[in-house]
Amino acid sequence: MRAPWPFRPQPTLRLRLTLVYGALFLLAGLTLLGVTYLLFNQQLNQSFESRFTAEPGTTKQLFFFKDGVRLEGAEAVEWLRRQEEALRGAAVTSLLTQGAIALLAVAGGAVGLGWVVAGRVLAPLHLVTDTARRIAAAPLAERGLHERISLRGPEDEVKELADTFDTMVERLDHSFDGQRRFVANASHELRTPLTLNRALVELAMHRRTASADVKELGESLLEINARHERLISGLLLLARSEQEIADRSPVDLADVVTHVIEQTAADARDAKLTVYEVTAQAPTTGDALLLERLVHNLVENGIRYNVDDGTGWVRVVSRTVSDGRVEVEVSNTGPNVPPYDIPLLFKPFHRHGTERVVTGSSAGLGLSIVRSVALAHGGDVRAKPRDGGGLIVTAALPRARA
Numbered sequence: 001m002r003a004p005w006p007f008r009p010q011p012t013l014r015l016r017l018t019l020v021y022g023a024l025f026l027l028a029g030l031t032l033l034g035v036t037y038l039l040f041n042q043q044l045n046q047s048f049e050s051r052f053t054a055e056p057g058t059t060k061q062l063f064f065f066k067d068g069v070r071l072e073g074a075e076a077v078e079w080l081r082r083q084e085e086a087l088r089g090a091a092v093t094s095l096l097t098q099g100a101i102a103l104l105a106v107a108g109g110a111v112g113l114g115w116v117v118a119g120r121v122l123a124p125l126h127l128v129t130d131t132a133r134r135i136a137a138a139p140l141a142e143r144g145l146h147e148r149i150s151l152r153g154p155e156d157e158v159k160e161l162a163d164t165f166d167t168m169v170e171r172l173d174h175s176f177d178g179q180r181r182f183v184a185n186a187s188h189e190l191r192t193p194l195t196l197n198r199a200l201v202e203l204a205m206h207r208r209t210a211s212a213d214v215k216e217l218g219e220s221l222l223e224i225n226a227r228h229e230r231l232i233s234g235l236l237l238l239a240r241s242e243q244e245i246a247d248r249s250p251v252d253l254a255d256v257v258t259h260v261i262e263q264t265a266a267d268a269r270d271a272k273l274t275v276y277e278v279t280a281q282a283p284t285t286g287d288a289l290l291l292e293r294l295v296h297n298l299v300e301n302g303i304r305y306n307v308d309d310g311t312g313w314v315r316v317v318s319r320t321v322s323d324g325r326v327e328v329e330v331s332n333t334g335p336n337v338p339p340y341d342i343p344l345l346f347k348p349f350h351r352h353g354t355e356r357v358v359t360g361s362s363a364g365l366g367l368s369i370v371r372s373v374a375l376a377h378g379g380d381v382r383a384k385p386r387d388g389g390g391l392i393v394t395a396a397l398p399r400a401r402a
Helices: 013-052 074-137 141-146 157-205 212-241 253-263 265-270 288-304 339-345 366-376
Strands: 063-066 069-072 249-252 274-279 283-286 313-320 325-332 380-385 391-398
Touching: 013 074, 074 157, 141 157, 157 212, 249 253, 249 288, 253 265, 253 274, 253 288, 253 313, 253 325, 265 274, 265 288, 283 288, 283 391, 288 313, 288 325, 288 366, 288 391, 339 380, 366 380, 366 391
Parallel strands: 274 313
Antiparallel strands: 063 069, 249 283, 313 325, 325 391, 380 391
């Protein structure tokens, strides 16, 4: 059994409209040519018959000379009919042949004109399609929602479609803006009670009369409070990183990597991990604090999700690649990660393994923030499982122009 053809090209709407225009014109031309032939043939018959038929009460005699010989009677009629049949055949042949050629030539012109007309008619639809594609191709869906078609022209069905599309995109834009403002405002409002809770717990723990149970409870409460503070800070950073970076400054990712490795050295020692630093110049532009957070989250993620037998390591690399981009790559040892689970790691509040949200040591926003920061700077993030366990996560950003 033969396999089905994998790809079957579909004709575009413009091509289909052009073919319809051409087919209708060709059908109308054939009809006109047929009617012309019938009328022409009828007129010839009437003209020929009028030569032999006399009016009532009269007689008609035919005679003429051919090559000096007088022809009359039946002989003259027969010769005249042969001449008329030859003339009829030549006229009909000329009409059909030349008419068909003219019809085909005009039909070709009509198809070309139909192609141009169809393109002009469908141009507003192409504008709608191009706008929708730009919105869909934006790094984050809400980034392209400022696009509008703003179609100008008569109030027809196409303009109604474009205006409806603009209204839908505008409502989505307002919805995303409201969501970001809500997250930022809620995170700011939640910081105050958490700060107050931490102060009260620390005050109760450091009282002279505080018992060991109170101090142990206070340590647990401070740990939970710190986790909530990290969660709120992550939400604030996530809301900020999802905004387009307007104020950019030169940043070398090699310097950022060195600084972050120094900051996380104590965590790596506590986890009994070896950190390898391989830095090369990687100049880019953007928000230095956000880029530092991007690298910090990658390194922190590599340290947190690793082996605990003293053989683990984290490798951090900064480099410039040939396609005009710079990269930070963080690889580590650790548990095996199924390939199908990798896209979920970049979702907010999702973490690999069985770590629960309340008792976990992280807020589940690390890679989500990395992705948002990279997209805000015009870059992207990709991850893949490492052979033997662990991950290889690469953040690519545009290289700074000289």
